[in-house]
Amino acid sequence: MIRSIFYSLFLGLIIAAVLMFLVAFPFGQNKMGVGQYYLDNTVKETGASNVVTAVTLEYRGFDTLGEMTVLFAAATGVSLIFYLSDEEKKKKKRENNRTKANFVVRVGSRIIFPFVILFGIYIILHGHLTPGGGFQGGAVIASGVLMLYLANPDIQIGRNKLLVTEGLAGLTYVLIGLAGLFTPAKSFLANFLPLGTPGFILSAGILLPLYIAVGVKVGSEFSGIIDDLFSTIDENGGEE
Amino acid sequence: MRIISGYVLLYLGAFFLLVSSIGLVRLPDVYTRMQAATKSTTLGVFFSVIGVGVLNPSWLVKCIVVAFFILLTAPISGSALLRASYKAHSPISSQTTIDKTKEFSENEDGEK
Numbered sequence: 520m521i522r523s524i525f526y527s528l529f530l531g532l533i534i535a536a537v538l539m540f541l542v543a544f545p546f547g548q549n550k551m552g553v554g555q556y557y558l559d560n561t562v563k564e565t566g567a568s569n570v571v572t573a574v575t576l577e578y579r580g581f582d583t584l585g586e587m588t589v590l591f592a593a594a595t596g597v598s599l600i601f602y603l604s605d606e607e608k609k610k611k612k613r614e615n616n617r618t619k620a621n622f623v624v625r626v627g628s629r630i631i632f633p634f635v636i637l638f639g640i641y642i643i644l645h646g647h648l649t650p651g652g653g654f655q656g657g658a659v660i661a662s663g664v665l666m667l668y669l670a671n672p673d674i675q676i677g678r679n680k681l682l683v684t685e686g687l688a689g690l691t692y693v694l695i696g697l698a699g700l701f702t703p704a705k706s707f708l709a710n711f712l713p714l715g716t717p718g719f720i721l722s723a724g725i726l727l728p729l730y731i732a733v734g735v736k737v738g739s740e741f742s743g744i745i746d747d748l749f750s751t752i753d754e755n756g757g758e759e
Numbered sequence: 760m761r762i763i764s765g766y767v768l769l770y771l772g773a774f775f776l777l778v779s780s781i782g783l784v785r786l787p788d789v790y791t792r793m794q795a796a797t798k799s800t801t802l803g804v805f806f807s808v809i810g811v812g813v814l815n816p817s818w819l820v821k822c823i824v825v826a827f828f829i830l831l832t833a834p835i836s837g838s839a840l841l842r843a844s845y846k847a848h849s850p851i852s853s854q855t856t857i858d859k860t861k862e863f864s865e866n867e868d869g870e871k
Contacts, residue, residue, distance in 0.1 A: 620842075621838060624835055624838065627832075627835035628835075631831065
């Protein structure tokens, strides 16, 4: 009883303190200098017309490397629980004998799949020009793979190929970053390529190759997660 | 002339969407409702998008692409949903007299 009163008093104190500081800010005015700085100088400094991409890859490129590591850890965690070798997966699939999707879905998914992949690639390549980028495009590509898996139970993407692709993409990101150390800027992830004209696809220096690496990595990682999850589905699970 | 035909297409699309929404409320079971939600909605959206393209010719190519993808995907998702609801034994309206899926499902099992 006393403890809960103490807790609620403590919580009230924290809320009051937060509110006190919030009141000190004038409402509706921009007190943060950083946001305005990005808006004013991004195009000039990085050549990217998409400010969000410039912030994620140029000003905070190191954070993005951390994000990719988090994603990698998540994918590894899924693999730890669900991993089966490709032969075991095939065997398990034969045992499960999942119901086929109907003819329309099977054929339709094959027709739509290339368009989904094309759209994903478009989003990745235009990451520095329009909203979108590596993470979003990679997720779109993985959703295409998910569609294939849903429509065709027999399909199987080689897990090892995905792992190699993912590793190479991550390595590319780090190598591009390390290359920055040998340029006049002498810093990790320095933008050493020519900036070009903002608004063109070959602009913004290293942002394009970095986002391609991110897109490939995210796409193969998500596809791997989908593959792991699908191959261990037990159709009769829960009812037995 | 272009403006008129564009508006005719838009209103045609709106009409089909209205019909499908009435059908969604009024029809008795999942299967007939899906027919309203798939067939006439596809046609309604198709006419609306093409109408927008006719009204604004600079968007026409994009609108045709959008209409193509709607024509491609809406029937596929409709058929998948219907099949899933049939497999889940969703109740069929008592007014329905013909069940072709039952006749053909034996063949499908033989194929598998």
